[in-house]
């Protein structure tokens with residue numbers, strides 16, 4: 218059996234152990250320390266504005282964003298349907314009502330028209346949505362011009378779920394800097410990793426200070442432990458932040474490598490009938506975290522399942538697109554706005570191996586197997 222090709226494995230840069238060793242030498246094996254501070258600073262500099270709190274996961278970051286927005290029982294929070302469940306679960310943690318919205322066919326991210334329908338529907342019912350969660354799926358920036366205009370017009374805070382999109386840009390500006398707050402993930406499969414971790418970003422430093430306070434058990438400044446509000450244990454380990462420091466140093470290379478994977482696949486597979494890649498708008502720059510494409514069954518006669526099975530038979534991991542939240546049993550009662558775009562993307566889409574450590578040989582192996590399925 219040829220060696221396993223994973224969908225998106227961790228890819229260390231080489232300096233991570235130095236920073237981990239520093240944490241050990243200083244005995245800061247704790248959720249605070251110099252690695253945490255330095256890692257936060259690196260992310261801030263990379264985004265180019267705003268402040269950052271390093272946290273234990275992207276999910277924790279999104280949960281804190283909703284806590285800071287005061288989301289409570291019964292509040293409406295709008296979220297893109299075609300996403301990973303972690304985009305929506307924190308709404309439920311707060312007792313809020315998730316309202317899901319369809320995608321548009323180019324970026325696969327939220328459809329601005331369906332989004333506006335959802336907003337208007339709830340305003341007419343006297344239940345104005347309290348927040349809108351925007352996702353940049355597989356690294357692809359959403360239609361930020363239209364979406365930002367809607368959020369400003371209806372005066373609803375935007376939270377960007379940029380878990381998959383660190384380094385992606387819209388009109389030359391980093392995604393994750395458009396919302397009132399945004400989140401990033403450093404889970405093992407993301408473009409860079411701390412094994413597990415996340416970050417909350419905001420241009421408002423007060424929000425980030427509050428997030429740090431809530432993430433470390435909301436201890437009030439008293440000689441004893443005094444708590445006025447409910448806290449969380451959501452800080453990032455100083456050991457894990459050491460991995461993050463090393464990873465931030467080579468993030469630019471990781472983006473270039475993932476984009477090169479995508480360019481390779483587009484070139485190698487474009488002649489096959491019925492293949493369509495997730496598209497970059499002219500104003501967008503995607504980090505291409507995962508290369509994703511759809512198979513038009515009428516033209517190709519091939520279902521994603523067939524391709525995934527054949528790749529797996531050759532020890533290659535690939536994956537269906539995220540199953541839309543409005544089709545998930547756990548969210549069966551959640552309202553949904555839009556048509557069938559997200560559902561059709563799910564039925565026809567596939568994510569190819571996209572790791573930054575893929576060799577030219579690996580990429581060719583994947584492309585050859587796909588081509589064989591088509592012939």
Ligand SMILES: *Cc1c(COP(=O)(O)O)cnc(C)c1O
Pocket residue numbers: 273274275276277300301303304352378380381401402403404413414415
């Ligand atoms: C990975 C991911 C998250 C969650 O991040 P974790 O660090 O794994 O908690 C949230 N949203 C999206 C879109 C993701 O891909």
